[in-house]
Amino acid sequence: MNGLIEYNVVSGIEDAAIYVGMSDNIHVAHNEVFASVAGIEIENSRHAVVENNMVYDNAGGILTFITPGLPIKTTFDVIIRNNFIVGNNHKNFGAPGSIVSGVPSGTGIIVMAADDVQIENNIIRDNKNAGIIVVDHGSFGNIPKDPESDPNPDRVSIYRNLFSNNGYEPIDDIKALMALNLTRKGPDVVTVGPGNGSCAVNKSSFKSLGLGSWPECKKTTSTDVASYLLDKPAEPRKIAAADAGEHLYRAVCAGCHAYSARMIGPPTQIIQAMYADNPQGIADYIAKPVKKREDFPPMPGQSHLSPEHRMAAAKYMLSVKN
Ligand code: HEC
Structure with a gap:
């Protein structure tokens, strides 16, 4: 509860350089993360802002998802904004069988099964697989099931971001989607599998796959939330x-x-x-x-x-x- 992760430089990590798991009210800002399997990971956590970070040369840049089988069953209220998410094309050297080992190299942001995610004003470029992937558990490799976790990403909002040169060398699954959509352009944003209530601002301004049914967002910015940190420290818990x-x-x-x-x-x-x-x-x-x-x-x-x-x-x- 109430965690601040600021001004770190982290690299060479076999999992996430900055790893937030099973936590609430989190702020991750002004960090530089590179040459890791994942840059920043928000897992089974709620109310997190990830902003003003430099995220480059990882296999995957910023991930927010639900790992099934943990005591906390949800991930929601995540804001990813004002980050540089650039050239995350590192080889994935995650431990075989781990969830992060399934992250396709070249992916800027992955939202997997997380809800109420807002993505705004990031510079997302030169990620060879895709800029942003929004995906459910069923469509992602090696994810076991947890009947208590909803496997779908719901209410993901993609506001204005700056996309450039993403998806120039996508994985086969995305290539197949491109063929299906009769396009040769790899995606800035791709969504696979079910999910409800997601939206995008001006989606014709970036290359997308699978966003056909996503309407224009009604709310168009996350600036109403400066931070999810609490004003005072959380009360210590009494445990019987x-x-x-x-x-x-x-x-x-x-x-x-x-x-x-x-x-x-x-x-x-x-x-x-x-x-x-x-x-x-x-x-x-x-x-x-x-x-x-x-x-x-x-x-x-x-x-x-x-x-x-x-x-x-x-x-x-x-x-x-x-
Ligand atoms: C920092 C990570 C970490 C934490 C925290 C941790 N474990 Fe482990 N645990 C491991 C790893 C890694 C292994 C595998 C070690 C090996 O096979 O050499 C392991 C193996 C085990 C095993 C298997 C033993 C065997 O005979 O094969 C048991 C039992 C276990 N942990 C119980 C626990 C319990 C109970 C707790 C909490 C009090 C706990 N672990 C906390 C990382 C952790």
């Missing part, structure tokens, strides 16, 4: 002892373990199968994790948690359903 396991899981474990998707760590579902009736086994492992998997980083030890808290988190991990 009986809820400790759930809170620890959500606050600590779910940062790396989603239910069925691969994130930093293996999916919770797989851990449930390994440790079915053995919460003590998990509690012991996390106190002093040993390296097990070649294709994952080591898990940081959790010995700062008391044995009771480790056990509570372990039991909760085994009980989570999605």
